[in-house]
Amino acid sequence: MFAKIYRPARNAMQSGRGKSQAWRLEFSPEMAKRADPLMGWTSSSDMRSQIQLNFDTQEDAIAYAKRQGIPFQVVQPQEAKRLPKSYADNFAADRRQPWSH
Numbered sequence: 001m002f003a004k005i006y007r008p009a010r011n012a013m014q015s016g017r018g019k020s021q022a023w024r025l026e027f028s029p030e031m032a033k034r035a036d037p038l039m040g041w042t043s044s045s046d047m048r049s050q051i052q053l054n055f056d057t058q059e060d061a062i063a064y065a066k067r068q069g070i071p072f073q074v075v076q077p078q079e080a081k082r083l084p085k086s087y088a089d090n091f092a093a094d095r096r097q098p099w100s101h
Contacts, residue, residue, distance in 0.1 A: 001048060002028045005061045006075040023061045025053040025072070 003025050010020040027048040036043050055061040058074065065072040089095070 001030070001070060003065055003070045003072040004028060004075060005058065005065065005072050007058075007077040009077070021056075023055045023058050025055065025061045025065060025070075027051055 004027075005023060005025050007023050008020070010017065029044065029049040030046050031044060033042045033044045035041070053061070053064070055064065062072070062074065064070075
C-alpha cells in the first residue's frame with residue numbers, strides 16, 4: 001500500500017484558481033485493472049485505489065500518512081510559466097509580422 005501526495009492541476013474548464021489549492025492523498029493501484037468478460041467494462045478488486053483524501057496543506061497530508069503508517073511519495077506541483085501579454089501589442093507599429101490578412 002503506497003500513497004502519492006500531490007496537488008491536482010486545475011481543470012481545463014477553469015479560468016480561476018478555485019479548488020486548486022488542496023492537496024490529495026491517493027493510493028497507487030496494487031493490481032492491474034482487467035476487462036469484465038461479460039460487459040467489457042474495466043474493473044478491479046482493489047478498493048484502496050478508489051480512496052482519495054483531500055487536505056488543506058501538504059503538511060496535513062504528510063502528518064496523516066505518518067500517523068497511519070502509510071509509505072508515501074510527495075509530488076511537488078509544477079507552476080505554469082506565465083508570459084505577460086498585452087492586447088495592444090497586436091497593433092504595435094514595430095510589430096515584426098503584419099496583423100492584418
